[in-house]
Amino acid sequence: MHTMKAAICKRYGGPEQLEITEVPKPVCNDNEIVVRIMATSVNSGDVKLRSLAVRGFQKIIMKIIFGFYKPRRSILGTVFSGIVEETGKKTTRFKKGDRVFGMTGFRFGTYAEYITLNEAGIVTRMPASASFEEAAALPFGWHTAIYFLEKAGIRKYERPNILIYGATGSVGSAAIQVASYYGATVTAVCSSAGRELMEQLKVEKVVYYDRQDFTLLNEKFDIILDAVGHTTKKSCQPLLKKDGSFVTVGGMDMATEKIEHLQLISNLFEKGKCKAVIDKVFPFSEIAAAHRYVDTGKKKGNVVVSICDLPR
Numbered sequence: 046m047h048t049m050k051a052a053i054c055k056r057y058g059g060p061e062q063l064e065i066t067e068v069p070k071p072v073c074n075d076n077e078i079v080v081r082i083m084a085t086s087v088n089s090g091d092v093k094l095r096s097l098a099v100r101g102f103q104k105i106i107m108k109i110i111f112g113f114y115k116p117r118r119s120i121l122g123t124v125f126s127g128i129v130e131e132t133g134k135k136t137t138r139f140k141k142g143d144r145v146f147g148m149t150g151f152r153f154g155t156y157a158e159y160i161t162l163n164e165a166g167i168v169t170r171m172p173a174s175a176s177f178e179e180a181a182a183l184p185f186g187w188h189t190a191i192y193f194l195e196k197a198g199i200r201k202y203e204r205p206n207i208l209i210y211g212a213t214g215s216v217g218s219a220a221i222q223v224a225s226y227y228g229a230t231v232t233a234v235c236s237s238a239g240r241e242l243m244e245q246l247k248v249e250k251v252v253y254y255d256r257q258d259f260t261l262l263n264e265k266f267d268i269i270l271d272a273v274g275h276t277t278k279k280s281c282q283p284l285l286k287k288d289g290s291f292v293t294v295g296g297m298d299m300a301t302e303k304i305e306h307l308q309l310i311s312n313l314f315e316k317g318k319c320k321a322v323i324d325k326v327f328p329f330s331e332i333a334a335a336h337r338y339v340d341t342g343k344k345k346g347n348v349v350v351s352i353c354d355l356p357r
C-alpha cells in the first residue's frame with residue numbers, strides 16, 4: 046500500500062492536536078482525479094473546527110455535523126493548489142500535469158500530500174501566472190466575498206457605495222477587490238494595523254476603528270458587508286440607505302462554493318484585477334505554528350502552508 050504524509054487532528058483543542066503522520070495515499074475511481082497538493086491555506090474556518098471554540102448551541106450543532114470528540118474527517122483543510130497526478134478512466138476535464146486549484150468544503154482533506162477529487166467538483170485550472178502559494182490564498186476569502194456581495198445584490202448597482210467592516214481578513218481583503226471589480230466606491234473599516242494593506246489595495250476611504258467610531262460616519266451606503274461578524278444590522282442601520290442591504294459572515298448563512306466563482310477568480314487574477322493577499326507562508330512541518338498564528342484572529346489576508354517541504 047502506498048502512503049503519504051498528512052496532518053491529522055487528534056482531538057478538538059489547541060494547535061498541538063495537529064500531528065503529521067503517514068496515512069494511506071488515496072486512489073482515484075473512474076470519475077476522479079488525484080492531485081498532488083503543493084500548497085494549502087489555514088483559514089478561520091479550520092481553526093474554528095480544530096478548536097471548537099464556538100458558543101453553546103453552535104458547539105452542539107458542530108459536534109453533530111463534524112464529530113463528538115474529534116473531527117470525523119481527521120485531515121482538515123479545505124483549499125488546495127497542486128498538480129494533477131492521475132486521472133480516472135471516465136474523466137475528461139483534466140490531464141496529468143495540469144496545475145489546478147480549488148476547494149473541498151465539508152470533505153476537508155487538504156492538509157495532505159495528495160487528495161482525490163470528483164472532476165465535477167470545485168476544481169479548475171490555476172491562473173497561469175499564479176504561484177502555488179498565491180493560488181492557495183485565493184479561494185476561501187474570494188468565494189465568501191463574492192457570495193455575500195452577490196447576496197446583497199451588488200450586480201444591480203452601477204456604482205454602489207459599499208462599506209466593508211473587518212477589511213483586513215481573508216474575506217475582507219477579497220471583498221474590497223470584488224467590490225472594486227463591480228465598480229463600487231469602497232469604505233473600509235479596520236484597525237490601524239491594517240494601514241499598509243489598505244494602501245496596497247488602494248482603498249479610497251479607510252476608517253480605523255481604534256481611532257474613530259465608524260457608526261458615526263455622515264454617509265449612507267447601498268451595501269454594508271461585515272466580513273468578521275462583529276456588528277449587527279441594528280448598529281449599522283443609521284449608515285444604510287433606505288433600500289440598502291446589510292450582510293454579515295457572522296450569521297447562520299454559509300457561503301456556497303461554486304465552480305463559476307472559482308473560474309471568475311482565475312480570470313480576474315490573469316487580468317491583474319485580483320491580488321492574492323498573503324500574510325505568511327509556513328512549511329508543512331510547521332502547520333501547528335500556522336494554526337497558532339491564525340488563532341490570534343489578527344492575520345492580514347491569508348496564511349499559506351507549503352506542502353512540498355517534506356521529502357516524498
Ligand SMILES: NC(=O)c1ccc[n+]([C@@H]2O[C@H](COP(=O)([O-])OP(=O)(O)OC[C@H]3O[C@@H](n4cnc5c(N)ncnc54)[C@H](OP(=O)(O)O)[C@@H]3O)[C@@H](O)[C@H]2O)c1
Pocket residue numbers: 088089090093186189210211212213214215216217234235236237238239254272273274275293294295296297298299300301339342343344345346
Ligand atoms: N458564513 C460563512 O460562510 C463564512 C465563510 C468564511 C468565513 N466566515 C467567518 O468570517 C469571519 C472572518 O473570516 P476571515 O477568514 O476573513 O478571518 P480572518 O482572516 O482570520 O480575520 C482576521 C482579521 O480580522 C480583523 N478583526 C479582528 N477583530 C476585529 C474587530 N473586532 N473588528 C474589525 N476587524 C477585526 C483583524 O484585523 P484588525 O487588526 O483590523 O482588527 C484581522 O486582520 C470568521 O469568523 C469566519 O468564521 C464565515
